[in-house]
Amino acid sequence: MSITVKNIHKTFGHFTALNNVSLDFPSGELVALLGPSGCGKTTLLRIIAGLETPDSGSIILDDIDTSKTPIRERSVGFVFQHYALFKHMTVFDNVAFGLQVKPRSSRPSKDEISDKVHKLLSLVQLDWLHDRFPAQLSGGQRQRIALARALAVEPKVLLLDEPFGALDAKVRKELRRWLRKLHDELHITSIFVTHDQEEALEVADRIVLMNQGNIEQIGSPDEVYDHPATPFVYGFLGNVNLFHGRVDGEGIQIGNDKLSHQQSQSISQGASVIAFARPHELNIEIINELANDHARGISATIDRILSIGPNAKIELSASSLPGDKNSRQFYEVELPRAEVIRRRLAEGQLVRIVASKLRVFEQPQQAH
Amino acid sequence: MFTNNKNSIFPGFGLSLGYTLVYLSIIVLVPLSAVVLKTTSLSLPSFIAAVTTPRVLASFQLSFGMALLAGLINLFFGLLLAWALVRYTFFGKNVVDALIDLPFALPTAVTGIALAALYSKNGWIGKQLEPLGINIAFTPWGILVALIFIGLPFVVRTVQPILEEIELELEEAAASLGASRWQSFTKVVLPILLPALLTGFALAFARAVGEYGSVIFIAGNIPMVSEITPLIIITKLEQYDYAGATAIALVMLIISLLLLLAINGLQAWSAKQTGRTRQ
Numbered sequence: 001m002s003i004t005v006k007n008i009h010k011t012f013g014h015f016t017a018l019n020n021v022s023l024d025f026p027s028g029e030l031v032a033l034l035g036p037s038g039c040g041k042t043t044l045l046r047i048i049a050g051l052e053t054p055d056s057g058s059i060i061l062d063d064i065d066t067s068k069t070p071i072r073e074r075s076v077g078f079v080f081q082h083y084a085l086f087k088h089m090t091v092f093d094n095v096a097f098g099l100q101v102k103p104r105s106s107r108p109s110k111d112e113i114s115d116k117v118h119k120l121l122s123l124v125q126l127d128w129l130h131d132r133f134p135a136q137l138s139g140g141q142r143q144r145i146a147l148a149r150a151l152a153v154e155p156k157v158l159l160l161d162e163p164f165g166a167l168d169a170k171v172r173k174e175l176r177r178w179l180r181k182l183h184d185e186l187h188i189t190s191i192f193v194t195h196d197q198e199e200a201l202e203v204a205d206r207i208v209l210m211n212q213g214n215i216e217q218i219g220s221p222d223e224v225y226d227h228p229a230t231p232f233v234y235g236f237l238g239n240v241n242l243f244h245g246r247v248d249g250e251g252i253q254i255g256n257d258k259l260s261h262q263q264s265q266s267i268s269q270g271a272s273v274i275a276f277a278r279p280h281e282l283n284i285e286i287i288n289e290l291a292n293d294h295a296r297g298i299s300a301t302i303d304r305i306l307s308i309g310p311n312a313k314i315e316l317s318a319s320s321l322p323g324d325k326n327s328r329q330f331y332e333v334e335l336p337r338a339e340v341i342r343r344r345l346a347e348g349q350l351v352r353i354v355a356s357k358l359r360v361f362e363q364p365q366q367a368h
Numbered sequence: 369m370f371t372n373n374k375n376s377i378f379p380g381f382g383l384s385l386g387y388t389l390v391y392l393s394i395i396v397l398v399p400l401s402a403v404v405l406k407t408t409s410l411s412l413p414s415f416i417a418a419v420t421t422p423r424v425l426a427s428f429q430l431s432f433g434m435a436l437l438a439g440l441i442n443l444f445f446g447l448l449l450a451w452a453l454v455r456y457t458f459f460g461k462n463v464v465d466a467l468i469d470l471p472f473a474l475p476t477a478v479t480g481i482a483l484a485a486l487y488s489k490n491g492w493i494g495k496q497l498e499p500l501g502i503n504i505a506f507t508p509w510g511i512l513v514a515l516i517f518i519g520l521p522f523v524v525r526t527v528q529p530i531l532e533e534i535e536l537e538l539e540e541a542a543a544s545l546g547a548s549r550w551q552s553f554t555k556v557v558l559p560i561l562l563p564a565l566l567t568g569f570a571l572a573f574a575r576a577v578g579e580y581g582s583v584i585f586i587a588g589n590i591p592m593v594s595e596i597t598p599l600i601i602i603t604k605l606e607q608y609d610y611a612g613a614t615a616i617a618l619v620m621l622i623i624s625l626l627l628l629l630a631i632n633g634l635q636a637w638s639a640k641q642t643g644r645t646r647q
Binding site: 075080082134146 | 535537538540541542543544545547548551555556559560641642643644
């Protein structure tokens with residue numbers, strides 16, 4: 001079932017949680033709503049579910065405007081961050097709840113309910129726990145039970161609010177993969193909210209990036225990671241190096257140094273810009289003592305070299321204002337470990353940072 | 369239960385258990401055993417005769433019957449009050465919250481006199497009920513009114529904190545699964561409140577059984593009709609029939625103990641049903 005969100009506006013007091021948001025969720029996709037806390041992603045999810053009412057705008061489920069439909073009639077499955085399992089019921093009764101509360105006329109028989117519950121519990125691989133109480137389960141198990149419970153009523157849409165937020169890293173990773181697999185089996189339109197970019201990139205078909213009640217970018221994980229549309233997305237997704245400077249000829253003037261950049265021409269000369277580069281898009285050049293050329297890269301000192309795995313992470317710092325030791329700018333460069341050894345890079349060494357790829361955004365106001 | 373596990377992380381097992389037993393003995397067991405002791409001065413036939421006179425039996429029926437009824441009424445309205453105080457914000461909520469405790473603070477005699485004045489034939493409320501043929505003061509119903517009054521805080525105060533802690537998410541989850549409001553109340557909220565409700569009920573009931581001060585002013589104290597057991601005990605004491613008084617007190621004690629044990633049993637049973645027992 002497709003979901004359309006149309007001009008949703010929601011404020012809490014003076015705080016604008018959602019600023020005229022419009023979105024389309026095609027049928028059968030697994031979409032991540034990604035953003036920092038307070039960006040409105042959970043509010044949007046709760047509005048789609050019917051747990052919250054928008055100030056204006058409408059929610060359309062399969063061409064039917066459900067803005068006025070109470071949640072119990074929307075047939076959406078909702079999974080909460082803290083599971084919200086009924087503690088006084090066994091696992092079986094929790095999953096059966098949605099079937100038990102159906103009006104007598106449409107309620108399945110006892111045997112049918114039992115069949116269905118056991119089938120769902122097998123689907124989440126926890127049938128052996130059916131007579132336990134939630135307090136006796138681990139966090140990961142609880143969340144899987146919560147998912148089985150939501151699926152029991154055969155919802156047309158599955159909404160998950162930070163489903164793995166309360167779990168530890170290892171279980172989270174396991175459940176992520178498991179959720180992806182489950183979605184591939186069931187193909188139920190699903191939206192999940194997360195502030196964990198890795199989670200969104202790994203699990204979702206599409207990512208909706210939100211910030212301060214607005215949508216910043218929508219796209220596949222590849223798209224949003226490789227071609228971030230806004231400075232916010234660049235900064236939010238993945239590790240990134242940030243440069244503040246001014247456009248100057250074929251490069252960007254940063255303090256006394258200059259980073260060369262071919263596409264800067266589209267931005268007017270002298271405009272203040274921010275530039276982004278991922279750690280692997282930067283390279284390190286050893287300073288040639290004879291040619292002290294400021295036009296080639298940013299001079300910086302290697303603070304630390306972390307060699308774990310095939311790549312080495314090199315942390316560098318440079319004073320952004322010449323002569324001012326307190327205002328240091330930090331950078332991160334990723335190089336193959338073999339390169340680090342070949343070039344004999346060492347901590348404390350003065351080097352130059354150059355960029356193989358640089359994404360430049362014009363800044364309306366200089367904020368330094 | 370009595371094992372002192374050296375590996376237990378809780379310190380002071382011996383000290384706290386010893387203190388508990390001594391304290392309980394001095395405060396509760398010694399006075400109560402005096403009741404038993406004094407009663408043993410009666411022979412069994414005269415004991416049975418003392419506690420089975422029609423007047424005493426009628427008073428047992430009245431005392432326990434009205435206490436149970438008052439407990440049940442307080443159970444329902446106490447839950448309602450707690451619900452309103454926790455779930456809604458309204459003007460004067462703090463004042464209402466403070467008023468709940470007033471029956472605890474008021475001397476029971478004051479309560480009794482105030483209620484008697486209100487519900488008597490020329491009192492504010494009694495005046496309205498008189499034309500309808502309803503008499504409250506100086507009838508068994510007066511006792512009920514007094515017992516409801518003094519038992520009011522118990523259920524409210526035991527349920528309130530539990531209700532405050534119920535996550536709204538549980539009801540949201542129930543709604544998303546298609547439950548109506550009534551269903552999510554009866555199937556989700558009520559089972560969570562049940563232990564607190566039972567505790568509140570037990571407390572309100574126990575308090576009502578032993579209540580004396582407020583009841584005697586409004587009950588009229590007509591033998592066989594509106595004479596409560598504590599009053600009979602007092603009357604016997606005034607007639608220097610100490611053994612007779614303690615005999616009735618003993619029976620009252622046993623019935624109360626049995627009823628409270630039954631409520632505890634109910635608690636344990638519901639705990640088992642809802643996974644609150646620790647394995």
